[in-house]
Amino acid sequence: MQQEAAIREPLILGEKTYGQITDDVMAPVVGKANRSWWIVFGISAVMALWGIGCILYLLGTGVGTWGLNKTVGWAWDITNFVWWVGIGHAGTLISAVLLLFRQKWRMAINRSAEAMTIFAVMMAAVWPGIHMGRIWLAYFVFPLPNQFGSLWVNFNSPLLWDVFAISTYFSVSLVFWYIGLIPDFATIRDKVTQAVPKKVYSLLSFGWSGNAKAWNRFEEISLVLAGLATPLVFSVHSIVSMDFATSVIPGWHTTIFPPYFVSGAVFSGFAMVQTLLIIMRKVMNMEDYITIKHIEYMNIVIIVTGSIVGVAYLTELFISWYSGVEYESYAFLNRATGPYAWSYWIMMTCNVISPQLFWFKKLRTNIMFTFFMSIIVNIGMWFERFVIIVTSLHRDYLPSSWTMFHPTFVDIGCFIGTIGIFFVLFLLFARFFPVLPLNELKTILKSSGEQYKKHNQEH
């Protein structure tokens, strides 16, 4: 039996048994949704419907309904795309990278973080899709034999790399998540009594029996998929950054982009995990499993990645001056002092300055403060992408075409809509799926459960 150092804080609080873990995680699945769930669900559904309406209007009328113009050809659409993809990075990072590092604290949060990843990547995929204008031709992005004399897609283009990266990332994350869910669906299947849920969960559990060989394979596939998903996480946002970095726009044409985007993605992903989990642990009574210690660990990841992002901002500024390229220097000067300076300073405050407050232990173990900060970081990271995209474009090489970007109600509606759809999906997940990985939590109960740790200490 593996024993853990006594000074490590327990990851499962209270007097828990294996059966107790099952009951705690299943309580939301078998119980009825409470009023607060319905209220949040209702608001999200309204937002989602409004967004779907705006998207349909956009598709019916054309991309001209957005505030884009000849100078600013990418604005909120790609900002939202990068923002959602970034949020989608925490889930796989938690479940894959932390699995390889054998971090036990990932077990309480990986299921919901992966769900968040999948839903966020779905929302990200909406944006390039609707930006195409004629979404019914979206299959053109795949190298399919066609009647145009076999005209293939351009494999030299980062935009096509993105198609492969995002679709691989989405489908692999989905499979990884589902394979972990199967044994937990089996637990629910064997525990529920009503006929219809029993049928549904037995279909979802794929007939999982939990025999020794199956567990052997389960552990192997979890490990190998984690090994595959780890470089995948880093590659996806690197490729997203190359959409910009391989162009010749001052402010985009930067070699620092791939690592800078990846750390920014982890930063914003963890912030979104905090936003969701702080509410979820309270509403669903999961405080014994998602403890203050878990929140503190995530805040530490936020300081580290936030600081990397800060260093990247400053490096960019320095290099723009040091390069001696006047277009490059102007792009950055314009960001900090031009008409969009307000967005630049929102970005700097939210992403670089405010996360440094987490150096204080009192603050990073404070739930209200963490929740507030997670919202700040989400806002800051949205502005980071806005700054990179819009401020680099709006003053291009030709001063006569300099302009500003003004979002229309369709821009705003589509963005709010993706937030609404995301929350609708996440709330449905929280209601019907096991939000904590039952089988994994049971494996750490004896090494990291509070009463077992106490017991081991006494003997």
Next chain:
Amino acid sequence: MADKVIYATYDDDTVLLEGAKKLVAKGVHIRDVFSPFPIHGIDPVIGVKQTRLAICAFIYGLIGLSLALVGMYYFMIVDWPMNIGGKPNDFFYQNIPAFIPITFEFTVLLAAHGMALTYFLRNWTLPGVEARNPYPYTTDDKFVMEIHPADNHVTVDELSQMLNETGSILIEER
């Protein structure tokens, strides 16, 4: 007698593991163990071999890697060479840096999905398959050992006696 199966239930994974070690030392063959989570260390005791799924994943990955490279060579160099921004693409080796990202993604795609499909088929966990665990509680908080008397040269009573000594809370013959 030949078709009879003995199921011994335990309420703790450590007790089951220790019990299994004792039984195997006495020459009892344990057919299978059902548990709500992986019991570390049980596989060598009851003779479950380490799975070869990882080797499959490696092979699928190699297939993905080759398919991606061959595909892009055909599309971009052979079938319809395009001069894109003056970037050299007369030969495969000149164009290969631009092919790295998709090659990587496609390798991961095939390795992950190939492995997952193999996993589902080898485990026979597919939509609509009936679960084979003997009791519903083996996915909750109990651990069950499956022993076939036909595999062993002891009587059912002797076996029950041995299982009792290992701390089993319920021994049932089906």
